[in-house]
Amino acid sequence: MAQQTRIVGTTVVVDADTVVTDAEIAFDAGSGRVTYLGPTRPGRVDSIDGRDRIVAPGLVNTHGHAAMSLLRGASDDADFPSWLAAVRGLEVGMTHADVRAGLALAMAEMIRSGTVGFCDMYLWDETLLGDVVSAGLRVNAATAIFGADAVGYPAATTETGADVLHRTAALAAAFRGERTVRVSYGPHAFYTAGDELIAKVARRSSRDGLDVHIHLSETRAEVRASVADTGRSPIGRAVDAGLTDGRLLVAHAVHPVGDDVGLLARAGVTVAHNPVSNLKLGAGIAPLAEYLSGGVRVGLGTDSAASNNSLDLFEELKLAALLPRGTTLDPAAVSGATSWRMATAGGAAALHPELSGRLAVGEPADLVMVGTDRAAGVPLGDPVALLAFATTGAAVTDLFVAGRGLLRAGRLTTLDEAAVRADAAHRVDRLRATSHPERDDRRS
Numbered sequence: 001m002a003q004q005t006r007i008v009g010t011t012v013v014v015d016a017d018t019v020v021t022d023a024e025i026a027f028d029a030g031s032g033r034v035t036y037l038g039p040t041r042p043g044r045v046d047s048i049d050g051r052d053r054i055v056a057p058g059l060v061n062t063h064g065h066a067a068m069s070l071l072r073g074a075s076d077d078a079d080f081p082s083w084l085a086a087v088r089g090l091e092v093g094m095t096h097a098d099v100r101a102g103l104a105l106a107m108a109e110m111i112r113s114g115t116v117g118f119c120d121m122y123l124w125d126e127t128l129l130g131d132v133v134s135a136g137l138r139v140n141a142a143t144a145i146f147g148a149d150a151v152g153y154p155a156a157t158t159e160t161g162a163d164v165l166h167r168t169a170a171l172a173a174a175f176r177g178e179r180t181v182r183v184s185y186g187p188h189a190f191y192t193a194g195d196e197l198i199a200k201v202a203r204r205s206s207r208d209g210l211d212v213h214i215h216l217s218e219t220r221a222e223v224r225a226s227v228a229d230t231g232r233s234p235i236g237r238a239v240d241a242g243l244t245d246g247r248l249l250v251a252h253a254v255h256p257v258g259d260d261v262g263l264l265a266r267a268g269v270t271v272a273h274n275p276v277s278n279l280k281l282g283a284g285i286a287p288l289a290e291y292l293s294g295g296v297r298v299g300l301g302t303d304s305a306a307s308n309n310s311l312d313l314f315e316e317l318k319l320a321a322l323l324p325r326g327t328t329l330d331p332a333a334v335s336g337a338t339s340w341r342m343a344t345a346g347g348a349a350a351l352h353p354e355l356s357g358r359l360a361v362g363e364p365a366d367l368v369m370v371g372t373d374r375a376a377g378v379p380l381g382d383p384v385a386l387l388a389f390a391t392t393g394a395a396v397t398d399l400f401v402a403g404r405g406l407l408r409a410g411r412l413t414t415l416d417e418a419a420v421r422a423d424a425a426h427r428v429d430r431l432r433a434t435s436h437p438e439r440d441d442r443r444s
């Protein structure tokens, strides 16, 4: 029998524009969907008390490299080449078991801070996707491809980019019946994978009906080199290669040039906006207001813990609304509600075409409960503004994905958090003791 859950007497954020107070929301883990949303019904004894809580759609992390949580703090204040050398020096020593441990650590952090799903580019296979299914989060997973002959994760697997290209369709087929998993192609970037391989990815993704996730126009140097070498921006090359014929997720897009904004809008591309990572690595500030007014779809991402160092999307949510005010001197440039919409609906659409990122009867029960019984929760005022400007992941008390509770009253239910932390810490000690910093231009 499907397990029914009811949260009563609560405030429900349906979406960025609609809030219902004194409400009940009910859902079941069988269908994974919301079955009731309306006034609290009397006589329910088996319900969760939702007073002092806001129930809201869960956040979606549209760009990251979860397993790199093991590299948190590897390089915090250095220039980009030094950061890359420090990170890559550790990463080349990461075994498959290390990747699993880093993924588990990231999932624990994401669940705790209100994230219900994530779009990821790293090493992905049946075992790792199985770990996500067990943990209960939604994922759109792309194995990074750095070049046809390049081995991305040498201590974890011997496979090359060409091998990844060949196996991706089979991996997607193996998880086709799993409603929380979607598999994508992940060419890392033009400056690593090259035009020829990316054109192959475009043909295969069209053939297989799979999404593509890529880094484009992250740094000014990347864009200048692209224009100097090919006469086209990285975004223009993505269109030329056919990547925009299907569903494309572009990470960063900090430095659009020419008609790049129009290209992204017309092609229906989702940009993963990563304001913290872009600032921390000195990449710059993406022109978010220009994207939004130009009709570009936008989701929010943390990027990896190696360049953030947190996976708490509430930080991105607040910063995404504030940064454009600083660059345009217009406090109305991006509202808190708009930022909330990017973190929920914007990300959900990138995660899976059938997700709306809103709460309504028939929609997936992907939701968080945020405590308002804290000093910063008083006065409550506009719940969406509270979520956008006065909430951190630490205020999240409960989290459900497809109706399944992954965090209940502050406790993780699908991961042994103490064991995950201890395992990760032990592995980081070993990695740091054996690391060999090297210069490598393959990662951003």
Ligand SMILES: [Zn+2]
Residues within 6 Å of the ligand: 063, 064, 065, 215, 251, 303, 304, 444
């Ligand atoms: Zn990235």
